[in-house]
Amino acid sequence: MSGRVADNIVHFARVLRAAGLPVGSDRILAGIRAVELVGLDRRDDVHAALSAVMLGRHEQQPVFDAAFAAFWRDPKLLERLMYLLLPKIAGRPGPVQPPQRPRRVEEALSPPATTPPPESPPHEEDKQTIDALVSFSERERLQRADFESMSAREFAIARRLAETVPLPVRPLRTRRLAASPRGRIDVRRALRRLARTPDTIDLPRSAPRLRAPPLVILIDISGSMDRYARAFLHYAYGLTQHHHRVHTMVFGTRLTDITRCLRHRDPDVAIERADELVQDWRGGTRIASNLAEFNRRWARRMLTGNAALLLVTDGLDRDEHGSLAVEAARLARFAHELVWLNPLLRYEGFTPRAAGVRALLPHVDRMLPMHNLASLADLAQALREPPQRPDAGARRTERTT
């Protein structure tokens, strides 16, 4: 292969890299060999060869195609073009500018938090960690205060508190086995040990390994949910940072995926970006149509691997033509565990009178209160235990019919 073609491929790979495709030098070498093999006679062959080598996901194809088309015409032109169009082509936000953060300023004026939050606290130490984070009296006050009456600073504490609460779902038993003091006798390992020390008999055991299931959070951000939704967003941020496979979507009049925003390291930037992305804060809500869209477009991809779904809503919606019940039933079939977090549950004597609530209720595995920090902290505990609602079993049978 002439050096010029190789040069061009290297050059082209650099353009792709600038456009956000992870093209390493191994891929460049493979690309040169690939073009060598298919020859330069046909443009579509070169295109196919390079895309087979350079791509890793189907979504990258449009970027690749655009770059390839331009490069074929004039490599130099493309380079200049890429420079100008980069943010648009790569689908990236523009140069990172930390948004205005009044909350930051406010925090700077207030005394600093006592200790930084630990990275990933063991479950048993929840209570101690929480104690270490906020002074006792402050915690008492905060935990009793409704989210609705919280200030911005209290949100920050709520977020940190939320970050230290472990993933609020029951762990799944996987089919993989791990060494364990109890469980079945591991014959293979026993034999290996016997070969090593033939005079002693020792029976190692193994039990199914436990794994945190993927988690999908759907948050209602309509007017009636505003304060709760915001508090929960901070909580979702904490979960996203500490566990992988947490997806968060919000819905008011439409459904928005904010997972990517919440992955940002800086909590203020993360929440800020989510804020910018979401257009329908405090608007109306159409729970049924949003659930329908989720079922159709996202559920099969997100709710895999026995994923659990947290639905955060007050359920205050009309149930036109029974469509909410239909979509809720469908959602329940997709999700391994469907948990409804309802802020209205704080009112004692809450009865499911609203049509939306009545439509949702038969299809959820459990409904839990979610209106202050104490309930958030309880959440993790409650979710690890099996469902306690007496009619949960009834729902299971209902599903199969």
Added chain:
Amino acid sequence: MPRPANVDETLEALSRQDYLASRQLATAVFLALNLGRPLLLEGEAGTGKTELAKVLARALDTPLIRLQCYEGLDIASAAYEWNVARQMLEIRIAEAGHEASREKLVAGLYAREMLIARPLLQALTQDKPPVLLIDELDRADEPFEAFLLEVLAESQLSVPELGTIRAEHPPIVVLTSNRTREIHDALKRRCLYAWVDYPDAARELEIIHRKAPGAGERLAAQVVAFVQRARRLDLFKAPGVAETIDWANALLALDALSLDPQSVSDTLGVLLKYQDDIAQFEGGATKAILDELHAEGILERHP
């Protein structure tokens, strides 16, 4: 059959086995054969990913070794397993015969013939390069991918008790994924990537001619036109090529010569696999598509 020398020959070899690939896919296959890299196929269900591996094995006249992935798949069922029962037996025999040398016994227990070969090990120990199909990789848990890296990149397998087993004839590896989760980058980087899309109308028509030869020109054209339009609708699961073929055969079995509302309604379950999609078709989509086909002259108007 020798390996194809260029993209055209690859297309031809696949076509001889009644697999009509797009030129892009054929290029990826050709490169996989010649660069000796694994081929990662992604795409919707029913677009012919698994079929490609089977066809490739037939075209190259080489054995196909298939590893179906599932949650909990471990080394013991994917790569190799020690024949524990036989090992026990050997120990008993040694005891009964008062075998003196303990070392000899241990060496015998972990000899090569005590190993039960599962698909991955089988693929590394063939007389000629086999096609190794690792199907639905997204179903296996993530730790399993890491284990695959060694097999895919080096065509070798390390057995702690025995050492490294290296393939004399590296297998041709085809991996498929339905994208229920993203495959790890480390694995992708070692593979050639191809997205298997739904075929266009002309190619799908040709596929029907090959795979459902009983369907006449007219019925085949109608079936393909119907399915192509159905894919544009907002469905839970758009019908794949596999469904198109099944549908054509189902219509044939019912002696339908041409599409009409009744025959479509009777066989909808072959084409669509979600009750909600079927309801959408029963509720008017079928009629709309059939009307469209009438308007375009693909379908004659019924009395």
